[in-house]
Amino acid sequence: MRKILVIGLGKFGRELIDSLSKTETETIAVDQDINLVNEIKDIVSYAAQLDSTDISSLREIGADAADIAIVTIGENFESCVLTVAALKEIGIKNIIVRAKNDREARILSIVGATQIIEVEKEVARRLARTLFAPSVKDYIALAEGYSILQWEVSDKFIGKSLANCRFRADYGVNVVGIRRNIPQDIGAEKTDSTFELVPDASYVFEKGDILLIVGREENLTQLTGIDLNQIRD
Amino acid sequence: MRKILVIGLGKFGRELIDSLSKTETETIAVDQDINLVNEIKDIVSYAAQLDSTDISSLREIGADAADIAIVTIGENFESCVLTVAALKEIGIKNIIVRAKNDREARILSIVGATQIIEVEKEVARRLARTLFAPSVKDYIALAEGYSILQWEVSDKFIGKSLANCRFRADYGVNVVGIRRNIPQDIGAEKTDSTFELVPDASYVFEKGDILLIVGREENLTQLTGIDLNQIRD
Incomplete structure (x- = not known):
């Protein structure tokens, strides 16, 4: 021990x-x-x-x-x-x-x-990041030039299927999983979230879905519109 | 703005x-x-x-x-x-x-x-986690029951190929990427790290390799030997 x-x-x-x-x-x-x-x-x-x-x-x-x-x-x-x-x-x-x-x-x-x-510096940096880029829920720098993000899907993808979004083909990023909120009760405010590790290509995005995406930082920036240099630790 | x-x-x-x-x-x-x-x-x-x-x-x-x-x-x-x-x-x-x-x-x-x-609480919790589980370099809880870890590969996998480690078959976890340190100069102390997003099945693990792994927490615990409940935020 x-x-x-x-x-x-x-x-x-x-x-x-x-x-x-x-x-x-x-x-x-x-x-x-x-x-x-x-x-x-x-x-x-x-x-x-x-x-x-x-x-x-x-x-x-x-x-x-x-x-x-x-x-x-x-x-x-x-x-x-x-x-x-x-x-x-x-x-x-x-x-x-x-x-x-x-x-x-x-x-x-x-x-x-x-x-x-x-x-103070550690927490201030993390807070500044969430203030600047609220759609990025969490972030790990993996190695020179690569990152993994939890990112709230932007409006332009809502209503489209995963296959139609062409994340890999058009943006060069890898969608590792999808977290979505499911209301626990109809009309209830309380929600539960589920996570799908290998999301189906036919999955259609809803507002509030969080994607776990990995890729080169330049590609992640192109997809999310967020300059990762500005939120780096 | x-x-x-x-x-x-x-x-x-x-x-x-x-x-x-x-x-x-x-x-x-x-x-x-x-x-x-x-x-x-x-x-x-x-x-x-x-x-x-x-x-x-x-x-x-x-x-x-x-x-x-x-x-x-x-x-x-x-x-x-x-x-x-x-x-x-x-x-x-x-x-x-x-x-x-x-x-x-x-x-x-x-x-x-x-x-x-x-x-103080935020930083203390993160520090306690790295003290308790030094092989876990970083950690994101994704949704109820799922996590993603950056984990330094344990000795029993060193020298084996990715295919032979059977991470998916035996442990049910998904290896999303591998970060490894490459010496910048032979004999030099300074190292650089590379990241491979889609690692080749023939890749042979070396000491110090960091795996980016996603999965159910019970499966991650089985693989790493670390009780994620003890390092949770």
Whole structure:
């Protein structure tokens, strides 16, 4: 089982521990504040109040056996830097650190962080994408030049069959599946959705259908009218 | 062009404006602090220093014409609530609000927020997923019971051809594409990745290959050994 050390029990650290507690991981949680430690002690394998910049304290609780450490000390940057250096010294290979900005990120990388997380930036980028391109429900960049999108079919295809839309022939994109909403009850507002992995060529599109499409980004842009460069992470 | 109003220019608001400035959107940015307004005024359509709880101030700058408002007032919850109520009163249909916790989220929904964003929770969940299941690089839930994964192929398939792996026959999942890393230079550390949309049946898997696979979640779990319920958003 993976052994994960979480240092800092602010909002982000607590949410992380909450999510980890639902998976099969061994989690050690530490903070300087005994109240924060007490709040989460029942959902982790081990919780301790300590100064994470102190190497001997870290060794005492077995922190050096952790596969991964996540440092989420938001308020005190000096303490964050010293903690990362201490974790490196006790031999932890994967040190993930929350940074507030690019300048902090650079410094933390120099002292030993192997992965930097800028929480606000990540969520802001994703939100900006959905604001700019609301028809793109989700998006994964696959490799240089290729992407997969969940895309709400545009009006010009509604009422046409999948075969007639000629997605592959005219746009060079591959329709991997179709998600459509089916009302659970006639007249009811609540809907359920179904997904068809290998959609039938005779399927006729309705408003609100979501296509899962894969292809070269230039082809996806041609089909959807959305410049993927503008919504890239 | 979509007209987007951003209220509150802390870290999250500024990152959002930064991302929006790269897309074709008309952005209005406001804050109580003139220094924060000055910092971003060159990358938005319009910036103003004002009290966002004041309906007449909002009307004066044309905020009532916005398609979407995003409220990211982190520190002062009372001001956040009053701002949401003011936006509702001037007739804005889409009001997206950052909340610090579920209790704030409930209150903000009651006063008129149409979408709530809990920044720390979102990123913590995604991070927990990658910690628990590092072979899953990315993941989209498609519809009830179906998902798409980017999955690093496990050791038992390395050296076998795609045809011999029998992903469809034995596991019921559909391999949509393969991403593999190719060294840019012999002996070089730097690698480039290629993506094949319709992989050839004779393709032989190498360590580090990432498969893009779609299927029923129970089948994906059987193939990857990862319980998708534990990494769900």
